[in-house]
Amino acid sequence: MNHTIAVLVENHFGVLARVSGLFSARGFNIDSLTVGETQDPAVSRMTIVVNGDERVLDQIMKQLDKLVDVIKVVDLTKEETIDRELVLAKVKASAASRADIIQIVNTFRAKIVDVNPHSMTIEVTGTESKLDAMLELLRPFGIDELVRTGLISVVRKKIISCGEPVPEQNSHPAKSKSKKVKEAKASEA
Amino acid sequence: MKLTGAETLIRCLEMEGVEYVFGIPGGAILPTFDALYDSKLKFILVRHEQGASHMADGYGRSTGRPGVCMVTSGPAATNTVTGLATAHMDSAPMVCITGQVATTVIGSDAFQEADVIGITRPVTKHSYLVRDVKDIPRIVREAFYIASTGRPGPVLIDFPVDVSRAEAEFIFPDKVSIRGYHPVTDPDYAQVEKAAELIRHSKRPCLYVGGGAVGSGAQKEVVELVEKTGIPITTTVLGLGIFPENHPSSLRMLGMHGTHYANYAVQGSDLLIAVGARFDDRVTGKISMFAPHAKIIHMDIDPSSISKTIRVDAPIVGDIKSTLRELNKLVKDKRKDIKPWLDQIAEWKKKHPLKYDQSDDMIRQQYVIEQIGEITKHKAVVTTGVGQHQMWTAQWYKFMAPRSMLTSGGLGTMGYGFPAAIGAQLGRPGETVICIDGDGSFQMTMSELATAVYYKIPVKVFIMDNSHHGMVRQWQQLFYRERYSGSQLGPSNPDFIKIAEACGAMGIEVREKKEVIPAIKKALAHDGPVVVRCLVAKMDNVYPMVPAGHALDQVMDMA
Numbered sequence: 001m002n003h004t005i006a007v008l009v010e011n012h013f014g015v016l017a018r019v020s021g022l023f024s025a026r027g028f029n030i031d032s033l034t035v036g037e038t039q040d041p042a043v044s045r046m047t048i049v050v051n052g053d054e055r056v057l058d059q060i061m062k063q064l065d066k067l068v069d070v071i072k073v074v075d076l077t078k079e080e081t082i083d084r085e086l087v088l089a090k091v092k093a094s095a096a097s098r099a100d101i102i103q104i105v106n107t108f109r110a111k112i113v114d115v116n117p118h119s120m121t122i123e124v125t126g127t128e129s130k131l132d133a134m135l136e137l138l139r140p141f142g143i144d145e146l147v148r149t150g151l152i153s154v155v156r157k158k159i160i161s162c163g164e165p166v167p168e169q170n171s172h173p174a175k176s177k178s179k180k181v182k183e184a185k186a187s188e189a
Numbered sequence: 190m191k192l193t194g195a196e197t198l199i200r201c202l203e204m205e206g207v208e209y210v211f212g213i214p215g216g217a218i219l220p221t222f223d224a225l226y227d228s229k230l231k232f233i234l235v236r237h238e239q240g241a242s243h244m245a246d247g248y249g250r251s252t253g254r255p256g257v258c259m260v261t262s263g264p265a266a267t268n269t270v271t272g273l274a275t276a277h278m279d280s281a282p283m284v285c286i287t288g289q290v291a292t293t294v295i296g297s298d299a300f301q302e303a304d305v306i307g308i309t310r311p312v313t314k315h316s317y318l319v320r321d322v323k324d325i326p327r328i329v330r331e332a333f334y335i336a337s338t339g340r341p342g343p344v345l346i347d348f349p350v351d352v353s354r355a356e357a358e359f360i361f362p363d364k365v366s367i368r369g370y371h372p373v374t375d376p377d378y379a380q381v382e383k384a385a386e387l388i389r390h391s392k393r394p395c396l397y398v399g400g401g402a403v404g405s406g407a408q409k410e411v412v413e414l415v416e417k418t419g420i421p422i423t424t425t426v427l428g429l430g431i432f433p434e435n436h437p438s439s440l441r442m443l444g445m446h447g448t449h450y451a452n453y454a455v456q457g458s459d460l461l462i463a464v465g466a467r468f469d470d471r472v473t474g475k476i477s478m479f480a481p482h483a484k485i486i487h488m489d490i491d492p493s494s495i496s497k498t499i500r501v502d503a504p505i506v507g508d509i510k511s512t513l514r515e516l517n518k519l520v521k522d523k524r525k526d527i528k529p530w531l532d533q534i535a536e537w538k539k540k541h542p543l544k545y546d547q548s549d550d551m552i553r554q555q556y557v558i559e560q561i562g563e564i565t566k567h568k569a570v571v572t573t574g575v576g577q578h579q580m581w582t583a584q585w586y587k588f589m590a591p592r593s594m595l596t597s598g599g600l601g602t603m604g605y606g607f608p609a610a611i612g613a614q615l616g617r618p619g620e621t622v623i624c625i626d627g628d629g630s631f632q633m634t635m636s637e638l639a640t641a642v643y644y645k646i647p648v649k650v651f652i653m654d655n656s657h658h659g660m661v662r663q664w665q666q667l668f669y670r671e672r673y674s675g676s677q678l679g680p681s682n683p684d685f686i687k688i689a690e691a692c693g694a695m696g697i698e699v700r701e702k703k704e705v706i707p708a709i710k711k712a713l714a715h716d717g718p719v720v721v722r723c724l725v726a727k728m729d730n731v732y733p734m735v736p737a738g739h740a741l742d743q744v745m746d747m748a
Contacts, residue, residue: 009369010368010369013318013320014306014318017307017310018310021310021311025311055496058496059493059497062492062493062495063493065492065493066491066492066493067315067369068314068315068335068367068369068370069369070369071368071369072369162368
């Protein structure tokens with residue numbers, strides 16, 4: 001199944017290689033990975049989407065958490081999240097087809113950011129399913145170039161930051177007295 | 190006062206309490222070696238960087254304090270990779286400092302440049318590329334802290350030559366604070382209670398103890414748990430010595446070449462208590478058939494070891510010593526409760542003891558190792574290479590104390606034993622340090638003989654010379670229709686005695702069984718490095734043996 005993992009890391013050189021190395025060492029293909037600075041410039045946040053076996057993924061999350069440069073790992077899959085991805089698509093557009101494309105663009109509240117005699121460049125943000133739906137409609141016109149940023153995601157009701165008490169992945173079972181951790185342990189048993 | 194980066198690094202090593210630095214100088218690390226020249230650190234010049242890394246590992250494992258090696262960039266750094274991987278697999282504390290080309294030319298394929306951070310990433314616990322001279326004290330402190338806490342392991346510091354020449358005010362940080370690194374030490378009490386509850390209800394419990402218990406210094410707690418409850422205990426090869434092997438509750442080692450009774454006990458148990466062990470495939474045999482009736486308690490300091498290969502019923506993340514201390518308060522004597530189980534184990538012990546052929550006058554490795562054990566009163570620090578002699582050492586030496594068996598259990602690094610013995614001897618001066626080696630393993634790192642002689646490091650090497658890569662030969666005999674492809678060393682083995690003597694060490698040749706005991710005594714009496722070459726039986730196999738992919742109770746043994 002698809003998993004979305006948020007990883008807070010030190011904004012150091014080489015961290016990306018350490019993180020991606022854990023996936024490649026297990027033959028895991030990363031569907032998407034985005035990384036950028038957070039409100040604290042010393043901390044970067046990665047959002048990683050992977051598809052894989054639950055058990056192996058559980059291992060990878062634990063291993064990620066073990067990396068010294070990783071501050072926190074959270075599996076967002078079971079959380080209520082707001083997900084966004086940005087797409088830039090260069091679509092073939094002639095005088096005849098332009099109007100049809102503009103209609104699709106408006107329907108999806110996308111933007112036309114560049115036009116030339118042969119094509120239009122469309123910018124759209126949204127969830128993966130919205131983007132896929134739109135691209136499906138655009139595909140018959142001919143897509144010359146497609147770039148996706150990969151998913152970014154925030155949890156609705158929780159703050160995921162370095163200082164907060166956190167969901168189970170990063171909290172140490174010994175130190176965390178939260179009920180949640182104990183329940184998680186019990187279900188593991 | 191301003192110091193150069195090189196001076197700062199050396200000063201930091203002194204402040205960390207480092208005694209020895211193992212290594213070889215070279216271009217990119219020259220400024221640091223220049224600073225070392227004025228230092229009170231003792232430098233051991235090795236012959237090959239792999240040797241330096243194993244010496245640092247042997248020092249680390251035998252003392253519990255990180256061993257340090259320092260080498261130059263490029264080929265020197267890549268030569269330490271085997272040592273780093275060995276230490277990483279077996280959780281040995283170690284700090285490795287590698288020279289690097291100047292930051293201005295990194296990435297330009299400069300002379301003796303290698304992407305050492307990239308190459309060593311999967312085989313180190315953590316690594317640093319020093320980019321600013323001001324960071325050196327913090328990095329060195331963190332490196333030693335990370336190497337020796339939590340689940341210990343090797344940490345690498347890649348040190349560009351221009352940074353080593355740059356100058357900065359020397360400020361040594363009081364504290365280490367790393368946002369992303371908090372090794373768990375105290376166990377979750379509720380989980381310990383749950384484990385105690387499982388122990389209370391078990392009828393056929395068995396302890397399975399590994400290197401994590403050694404690393405945590407939990408010998409007293411392990412012994413107390415066994416003494417208090419009467420639960421039988423088996424150990425992994427890295428756990429050897431955590432519990433005295435002559436004790437009636439000891440089942441000795443388990444796994445592929447473990448005793449019948451240890452393996453039967455694990456397979457027959459209704460509760461397996463894993464203590465600082467990681468369910469390696471050489472231990473479990475076929476994983477789906479491992480301990481089929483058992484609930485499993487798994488104590489480990491590393492959360493990622495839990496449920497890695499096997500589902501665990503009661504995981505306890507935390508330091509083994511603290512965990513056992515809590516557990517020991519909750520457990521009671523179970524001897525009456527589990528008497529039928531103990532009787533069953535006693536019967537297995539009686540029926541299937543460890544044995545070897547003593548009918549002829551051939552020198553058997555088992556005999557030599559048994560005699561070394563007797564003569565050293567099981568008190569020596571023993572290191573090994575990898576292969577038959579390693580497994581026979583595990584079976585026949587009888588280990589009584591933790592940190593007395595240093596062997597590459599995880600990576601299986603041939604050539605580990607001899608340099609590790611040199612490191613261990615420096616870490617534990619005055620103690621007897623013995624390397625039991627194979628003719629194959631010894632030749633991989635025997636260049637360090639010159640090192641041992643020059644620094645008067647009195648290690649004793651016993652080469653079990655069977656003219657083969659013996660374990661390979663055994664597998665070829667058993668599983669490859671006796672097609673001995675590439676496993677015969679006999680025709681090309683050098684004269685080990687002459688090699689020892691050429692390096693200035695004592696060489697002793699043992700050709701007959703009756704020479705074994707005098708040779709051991711003579712070697713131990715000599716105050717200097719000794720190489721004893723024992724011409725042992727060539728075609729012996731290590732038994733018992735659980736062939737790979739079989740369940741632990743599907744044991745092959747000698748006729």
